Amino acid sequence: MTSTNFGQRFTAAAAKIPSAFGKNSTPGTTVYGRITKIGEQPKLKYGGAPGEVDTDDHGNVIQQLFITIETPNGPRNLYPTSRMEQAIGQAMNASGATSFDVGSTLSVTYTGPDPDNDKARLYTAVYTSAVGANGGGR
Known part of the structure; x- marks a missing residue:
C-alpha cells in the first residue's frame, strides 16, 4: 500500500496564488496593481x-x-491568452513603453466575450512603466 502525504498537497494548494480572472468573472471585472513577478x-x-x-x-x-500582480486584495496571477496579450501590447504602445517590467503597474479589464468566438474573451489594459525601469521610457 502506498502512502500519500495529503498535507503537502493541501498546503501547496493553499499557497498557490489565485487567478485574477475565473470562469465566473463578469464583464467589467478589473484587476490592477504592481507587477511583482x-x-x-x-x-x-x-x-x-x-x-x-x-x-x-x-x-x-x-x-x-x-x-x-500585487492587488489591494493580495497577489493575483494573470495567465495571458492571445487576446489579453494583444490588449497589454496595445497598452504598452500607448504608454510608450519598450519593455514589460517587474515594478510597473498593470490594469486589465475583462470587457466581455468575443462576438466572433463565444469561448474567447476580450480585454483592455493600461500599462504604466516603473520609474527608472529598464527600457520602460517614454
Whole structure:
C-alpha cells in the first residue's frame, strides 16, 4: 500500500496564488496593481486530473506565461491568452513603453466575450512603466 502525504498537497494548494480572472468573472471585472513577478510554468491540462500538466504531440510539457500582480486584495496571477496579450501590447504602445517590467503597474479589464468566438474573451489594459525601469521610457 502506498502512502500519500495529503498535507503537502493541501498546503501547496493553499499557497498557490489565485487567478485574477475565473470562469465566473463578469464583464467589467478589473484587476490592477504592481507587477511583482513574470515567468513561465507548466500549463495544467484542461479537464485533466488535479496537477496534471499539458503536453504537446511529442510529450514535451507546454509552458504557460504568468504575471503576478500585487492587488489591494493580495497577489493575483494573470495567465495571458492571445487576446489579453494583444490588449497589454496595445497598452504598452500607448504608454510608450519598450519593455514589460517587474515594478510597473498593470490594469486589465475583462470587457466581455468575443462576438466572433463565444469561448474567447476580450480585454483592455493600461500599462504604466516603473520609474527608472529598464527600457520602460517614454
